[in-house]
Amino acid sequence: MIGPSSTAAELIAHLQALRSEENIAGMARFGIVTETALGISNPDLQKIARAAKRNHARALELWQSNVREARLLALYTAEPKKLTPDIARTWADDFDSWEIVDCAADLCVEARIEALVPEFAADDREFVRRTAFAMMAGAAVHLKQEPDETLLAWLPLIAAHAADPRNFVRKAVNWALRNIGKRNLRCHGRALALAESLAASDDRTARWIGKDAVRELTSEKVVARLERTSAAQ
Structure with a gap:
């Protein structure tokens, strides 16, 4: 029975018992790296994580397994207050999949180590650079008390890397720009100006990123929501 006292080895054995070759084949169609995958869905992994509870030392062990599901479980059960920039850098050396990156980015934002954003953005490795922009996108939504200046200071990074043609980078750059622009009216104006410039x-x-962001940021739905939110404040 999986619970808070379960060891990393016990959790990995439990995961291996759930292996599904059919699911592994399906994951590959979504661009998920499956070399070490067991075919367990994220919702099922999240259920296991809720039963296992947070345990940072165990999460570090799970990461070392090199198994896709164990690494996701590590990210779900790590303790944000104990996640240091050095641990994040070490884990980033292993990033090889968009889903691992996006989950790790959420954890980094929760851990409040967004100071790594410029460093990761400057890193030429595709998935490390993606992490920076996934962190921006997450911070724009989840760090509601963070001053707008923090997010607006990232716009030059978006401009600087908007010409990176690699699929998982360009999509994350676009994601970050759109999320910053949807945060509030002040951020919207600055983000839209950059989007129009890129377009x-x-x-x-850069043109694709800009045009796609302009399309969303000028949509009636987004503008109306921002205006309602502003009027209510």
Whole structure:
């Protein structure tokens, strides 16, 4: 029975018992790296994480397993207050999948180590750079008490890397720009201005990022929500 006292080895054995070859094949169609996958869905992993509870030392052990599901479980059960920039950097060396990156980015935001954003953005490795922009996207939504200046200070990073054509980077850059722009009216104006500038770029990737962001940030639904929120404050 899985619970708070379960060891890393016991959790990994439990995961291995749930292996599904059919699910592994299905995951590959969604761009999930399956070399070490067991075919367990994220909702099922989250149920296991809730039963196992947070345990940072055990999470570190789970990460070392190199098994997809064990690493996701490590991210779900790590203790944000104990996640240091050095641990995040070490884990980033192993990033090889968008789903691991996006989960790790959420944890980094919860751990309040968003100071790593510029460092990760400057890193040329595709999935490490994606982490920076996934962190921006998450922070724009979840750090509601954070001053707008923190997020607006990231716009130059978005501009600087908008020409990176790699699929998992460009999508994350676009995601970050859209989420910052949807935060409130003040952020909306600055983000939309950047989106419009990128939309006029000679670079194909930057132009795609800009046009897609302009499309969402100027939609009636988004503008109406921001105006309602502003009026209520």
